[in-house]
Amino acid sequence: MSTTAPVLFCIFGGTGDLSRRKLLPALCRLADEGHLHPRTQVLATGRGELSDDDFRRVVAAALAQTDLPPEAIAAFCDDRLHYQALGQGGVNDFQVLGERLESLENAHDLPSNRVFYLAMPPEAFPPVIEGLGGAGLNQSSGWTRLVVEKPFGRDLASARQLNHLIHRHFKEQQVYRIDHYLGKETVQNLLVFRLSNALIESAWNRDRVGSIQITVSETLGVGSRAGYYDRSGALRDMVQNHLTQLLSLVAMEVPSSFEAEAIRFEKIKVLRNLAPIQCEHVVRGQYTAGEIDGQSMVGYLDEEGVPDGSQTETFLAMRMYVDSWRWQGVPFYLRSGKRMPRKMTQIAVRFRDAPVSFFEKLGCSHDTADVLVITLQPDEGFTLHLDIKVPGTPFRLERIPLSFHYQDRFAAVPEAYQTLLEDVMSGDQTLFVHADEVEESWRVYSPLLESPPQVRPYAAGTWGPPEADRLAIVETELWQGGA
Numbered sequence: 168m169s170t171t172a173p174v175l176f177c178i179f180g181g182t183g184d185l186s187r188r189k190l191l192p193a194l195c196r197l198a199d200e201g202h203l204h205p206r207t208q209v210l211a212t213g214r215g216e217l218s219d220d221d222f223r224r225v226v227a228a229a230l231a232q233t234d235l236p237p238e239a240i241a242a243f244c245d246d247r248l249h250y251q252a253l254g255q256g257g258v259n260d261f262q263v264l265g266e267r268l269e270s271l272e273n274a275h276d277l278p279s280n281r282v283f284y285l286a287m288p289p290e291a292f293p294p295v296i297e298g299l300g301g302a303g304l305n306q307s308s309g310w311t312r313l314v315v316e317k318p319f320g321r322d323l324a325s326a327r328q329l330n331h332l333i334h335r336h337f338k339e340q341q342v343y344r345i346d347h348y349l350g351k352e353t354v355q356n357l358l359v360f361r362l363s364n365a366l367i368e369s370a371w372n373r374d375r376v377g378s379i380q381i382t383v384s385e386t387l388g389v390g391s392r393a394g395y396y397d398r399s400g401a402l403r404d405m406v407q408n409h410l411t412q413l414l415s416l417v418a419m420e421v422p423s424s425f426e427a428e429a430i431r432f433e434k435i436k437v438l439r440n441l442a443p444i445q446c447e448h449v450v451r452g453q454y455t456a457g458e459i460d461g462q463s464m465v466g467y468l469d470e471e472g473v474p475d476g477s478q479t480e481t482f483l484a485m486r487m488y489v490d491s492w493r494w495q496g497v498p499f500y501l502r503s504g505k506r507m508p509r510k511m512t513q514i515a516v517r518f519r520d521a522p523v524s525f526f527e528k529l530g531c532s533h534d535t536a537d538v539l540v541i542t543l544q545p546d547e548g549f550t551l552h553l554d555i556k557v558p559g560t561p562f563r564l565e566r567i568p569l570s571f572h573y574q575d576r577f578a579a580v581p582e583a584y585q586t587l588l589e590d591v592m593s594g595d596q597t598l599f600v601h602a603d604e605v606e607e608s609w610r611v612y613s614p615l616l617e618s619p620p621q622v623r624p625y626a627a628g629t630w631g632p633p634e635a636d637r638l639a640i641v642e643t644e645l646w647q648g649g650a
């Protein structure tokens with residue numbers, strides 16, 4: 168059964184990479200699983216002149232690379248997909264777009280519920296937002312929603328400017344700023360894990376937790392994205408958005424309800440309570456040549472399109488503090504890097520040691536702090552590492568894992584974009600980023616953007632520059648070993 172109203176879903180940048188790799192497959196899967204209203208239509212826009220049929224052929228070929236069934240692809244392309252050239256995006260082009268929207272709505276009996284999805288490079292956001300507003304397409308007789316992809320600005324000033332422009336034409340309730348990490352099932356599960364398990368929540372504070380480490384590592388390098396990446400680096404590309412969102416969800420207070428507004432309110436409070444970052448608590452790194460899984464990798468400076476002598480960081484690790492009643496004095500370690508030994512998103516919570524080192528007296532020098540490792544991807548699940556007595560003599564302790572793996576219990580975990588697109592269509596803003604939240608997170612990182620510490624080399628296939636080791640809190644075999 169479809170859970171959403173009939174919608175006209177309009178993608179700006181409809182022929183681009185994001186649209187082909189993520190949005191159209193997610194929409195096709197939603198249609199195939201019965202989550203799109205039978206009358207919902209998709210209109211892609213782009214610079215080039217293409218007929219609907221040409222566009223359908225291109226999309227069908229792209230979708231054929233996924234595991235979507237051929238009948239689902241054919242039904243999606245033939246029954247729902249359309250294309251409109253947007254020319255140079257002038258006033259006339261937006262009027263023509265408006266006419267096309269109306270004609271599709273008439274043809275498919277749609278109630279003027281419109282989603283405008285900005286899936287283009289960020290420099291194209293302002294003209295499209297102005298174009299929509301100027302042509303009166305920021306409202307309709309049904310509802311109109313605007314979805315904005317990351318990066319949302321490159322610093323506090325540009326994020327404010329973009330918010331200001333958006334708010335000239337759209338109300339905040341119409342705006343859906345995407346951070347695709349929030350759509351991941353396991354990220355949403357963080358809230359359930361904390362708020363539905365009283366045992367966990369009662370230990371989720373400075374009395375019980377010694378430190379928390381959030382790691383997002385990738386084996387990928389910059390690939391063909393050097394043009395974008397070199398202007399961003401790990402701070403803008405991953406930390407200001409994805410890792411900061413994870414930090415907010417981990418550190419926030421219990422919200423008054425499970426409503427978007429209540430959750431956003433608590434997340435923003437975490438950002439406001441973050442203590443200024445100290446430069447000596449930050450390590451920036453850049454990968455040099457190395458090996459991952461026996462394959463040679465070139466260094467960042469030798470990747471195609473990276474300017475000579477670039478000082479852009481591909482790795483960032485830092486220690487932060489949340490100055491709140493709950494977290495005062497507890498270090499939060501954030502780390503993210505490209506060309507690391509494996510892809511992994513993980514939150515490791517190290518609980519405080521037992522008050523008395525009871526077993527040390529018996530010759531067990533083993534560290535006894537319990538560690539909870541929540542793995543958000545891949546091999547989603549969690550492991551609580553606890554001590555047990557090894558049977559027999561001499562008296563020995565061993566740390567054993569108590570684990571849960573999603574794949575042992577559930578078939579497939581839905582793709583983040585599926586969840587997020589469905590939420591946009593049903594009007595649920597819980598998993599989207601509020602204007603204030605974006606600005607707060609840029610504010611937190613402003614000092615680092617203004618005077619970034621020196622960038623240090625690390626070989627591809629290692630866990631970052633050696634200087635970052637002092638920022639790790641959990642024994643490497645735990646956080647590198649997964650759930």
Ligand code: BG6
Nearest residue numbers: 317347385387404405409512544
């Ligand atoms: C994107 C970044 O937002 O997230 C990429 O721009 C990064 O550089 C990607 O590779 C990682 O996403 P995921 O879902 O693969 O962890």
